[in-house]
Amino acid sequence: MCLFCRIAHREAKARIVYEDPDVVAFHDIHPQAPTHVLVIPRKHVASIDAAQDDDEAVLGKLLLRAGSIARELGLQRGGYRIVINTGEDGGQSVDHLHAHLLGGRRMRWPPG
Ligand code: AMP
Ligand code: ZN
Numbered sequence: 001m002c003l004f005c006r007i008a009h010r011e012a013k014a015r016i017v018y019e020d021p022d023v024v025a026f027h028d029i030h031p032q033a034p035t036h037v038l039v040i041p042r043k044h045v046a047s048i049d050a051a052q053d054d055d056e057a058v059l060g061k062l063l064l065r066a067g068s069i070a071r072e073l074g075l076q077r078g079g080y081r082i083v084i085n086t087g088e089d090g091g092q093s094v095d096h097l098h099a100h101l102l103g104g105r106r107m108r109w110p111p112g
């Protein structure tokens with residue numbers, strides 16, 4: 001099982017902030033903003049590139065839950081950013097699809 005599958009199964013430690021039958025969210029171990037939460041599907045999908053048409057509901061829930069978690073954390077007041085790194089040039093280091101939810105500071109554009 002990959003690291004994020006183990007976190008979803010509570011076999012690896014993480015500071016979980018939200019979970020339901022489809023999605024788990026936990027604090028990033030190396031936060032890049034005052035709030036930095038990773039939102040993952042329980043289903044092991046390696047990346048956006050690996051997602052299939054029948055993952056439509058998985059992807060939809062991932063983004064909807066990222067939005068509701070952002071609201072629960074009060075991030076919608078100042079705004080926030082959702083990032084999905086994909087592949088080597090995209091900066092993906094863990095091969096289990098995850099959305100970074102970043103907030104609590106002004107984001108810059110373009111990203112590095
Ligand atoms: P990415 O580089 O987009 O694949 O994002 C992977 C993220 O996972 C990075 O921001 C890491 O800091 C984070 N990370 C790696 N291991 C853990 C862990 N055990 N618990 C929480 N976050 C982690
Ligand atoms: Zn996995």
